[in-house]
Amino acid sequence: MxxxxxxxxxxxxxxxxxxxxxxxxxxxxxxxxxxxxxxxxLPAAKVKEFADELLTTLPVKMLQYGETEGYMPLRESFLKYVSNVGIKGYTADNALIVSGGQQGIDLMFKTFCEKGDKILVQNPTYLAVLHIARTYQLQPVGFDCGEDGVDPDDLERKIREHHPKLVYIVPNFSNPTGKTLRLETRKKIVEIAEKYDVVVIEDDPYGRIRYAGEHLPSIKSFDQDGHVVYITSTSKTIAPALRVGLTVADEKIIRKMAICKQAVDVQTVTLAQAIVEKFISTGEIDxxxxxxxxxxxxxxxxxxxxxxxxxxxxxxxxxxxxxxxxxxxxxxxxxxxxxxxxxxxxxxxxxxxxxxxxxxxxxxxxxxxxxxxxxxxxxxxxxxxxxxxxx
Ligand SMILES: Cc1ncc(COP(=O)(O)O)c(C=O)c1O
Missing domain, CATH: 3.90.1150.10 (Aspartate Aminotransferase, domain 1)
Structure with missing residues (x-):
């Protein structure tokens, strides 16, 4: 047919x-x-141990429907965990557990963009973002990466020229280039976002995987008034098949994303969320x-x-x-x-x-x-x- x-x-x-x-x-x-x-x-033995424990102590909680925004103990522990990149002062209302960081990006595009809208991305960028953009019929426009991953002058120029709905940036050990933004670049991105009132998605699945140099504060840590949406994931730090990530944003954004998530998958798998919570609260993740x-x-x-x-x-x-x-x-x-x-x-x-x-x-x-x-x-x-x- x-x-x-x-x-x-x-x-x-x-x-x-x-x-x-x-x-x-x-x-x-x-x-x-x-x-x-x-x-x-991949930590199979620990996943098994935590799953056994959770299904023994909280069987109904693990298998029943739960909140779309996420398993509350995980939202709380994850928020504490991201304070190590300077994301502080946020409550559970600012947190949405997502089924992998990829879902966070998808929900952001869904929440903010209409067909034909432009989004700015690093040139080159994470290719799944180009793919997601196409599924919403958006126009991704690249800005130069410069030496560390973002050339702020080109970013500003492209914002003026294209009026994008969103800017998407991978700050640490970027996929695909492996580049990491310098501290000044992170601050500059927030200044530009504030100046042009544009929302920046900071997608950070790799930040903890640092084997040389010093950890840097996130772009979001310089954000005063909700211009930056931070997305992270446990795919590279625990296991990708668990499909657990976190979005931290202004609560108005989280609310809209949660409404969109209700329509997509209702909630992220509770058992996977609770396993991740155990990894974080026991220090096993580190x-x-x-x-x-x-x-x-x-x-x-x-x-x-x-x-x-x-x-x-x-x-x-x-x-x-x-x-x-x-x-x-x-x-x-x-x-x-x-x-x-x-x-x-x-x-x-x-x-x-x-x-x-x-x-x-x-x-x-x-x-x-x-x-x-x-x-x-x-x-x-x-x-x-x-x-x-x-x-
Ligand atoms: C930059 C970037 N963002 C997001 C993701 C998606 O990760 P997740 O498995 O959390 O959906 C990846 C995965 O490779 C990635 O490289």
Whole structure:
């Protein structure tokens, strides 16, 4: 039958990374494509222990419908937890538990944007944001990343030119570039948001995954009057399949987002929320992060040194202080995109950088993830890549 799909989805292609997942089932494949936490960092035993305990002590609470805004003990513990990035003075009315940070972004777009609205994003940005924007028929416009992830002059210029509904920024170890905003840039973003009265989404799933340098306060910590919406997630610090994240915002925004969430999934799974609450209140989340940091640091170092040793001299890359990604660029214009098929045929996968640019540019760039391969696979995979790009 000829289905009459909605205008919204007619021309949508799948999220590039979700599509790549289909080729990754090949056992020989070395994947630098996804953004998955290391398998050895997933805390199965603790999840089981907390789930057993919760289902024994609070069986009805765990299995009955709960509040859309989230399991109250988690809203409270999560708010305490984010005070470590300077998010202070907020109450449970400012908090919405979301089914992964991704849902927070989706609900923000749904809450604020009409078809045809413009949103500003880093160029390049997290590609799922471009995908979400397309599902709402929005127009994402990129602003320059500069050295640390946001060029404030270009951001201001683009706000004046495009009057965006929202600005979306990943402040720490950005996906895809691995860049982290300097303190002055964070303050400047708030000044610009206040000057033009624009709402900024600060999406921070990676901030705790810092294995070099010092932690920095969030952009939200400089926000005086509700211009910044902070979203974080436990996908990279506990486990992504739990699907638990947090949004902190002015209560008027939280209320609207909660109304939209009611229509989407009613609530985030209570058992998953309560497990996350246990991780936070017992300090297990921090113990898990402390165990994972040396693993990520080592993998990042192995990938960085392998890239330096084997890739052609025209290949330059970022050196992240945390997170899961390295961003590479061919200064001679070599197209990473054009070589992607050949790479997959040679059993190594990456994500072609153009998928992260609002305007589809960036053929000469690529994102490399190092967290989910073993150290041996990282070296072998980089050698395979280098053999292709040296041809
Ligand atoms: C920048 C960024 N934001 C949000 C997400 C979504 O994470 P979650 O699993 O919490 O939905 C990711 C996941 O990779 C990400 O990289």
């Amino acid at each position: 000829e289905y009459q799909f909605a205008e919204r989805v007619k021309n949508l292609s799948g999220n590039a990374i979700r599509e790549i997942f289909k080729v990754l089932s090949d056992k020989e494949m070395i994947s630098f494509a996804g953004g998955m936490p290391a398998a050895e960092c 113990k898990g992060i402390a165990r994972s940091l040396p693993i990520y640091k080592k993998k990042a170092e192995i990938m960085l040194s392998s890239l330096d040793e084997y890739m052609p001299s025209s290949f330059v890359h970022t050196v992240p202080e945390g997170g899961l990604f390295i961003w590479g660029e061919f200064t001679d214009g070599t197209s990473a995109k054009a070589k992607f098929r050949e790479a997959v045929e040679n059993k190594v996968a990456f994500v072609s950088g153009n998928d992260f640019f609002a305007d589809g540019s960036g053929d000469n760039t690529m994102r490399l993830n190092f967290s989910n391969a073993t150290p041996e696979q990282i070296v072998t995979g980089v050698k395979r890549l280098a053999a292709i790009f040296r041809k």
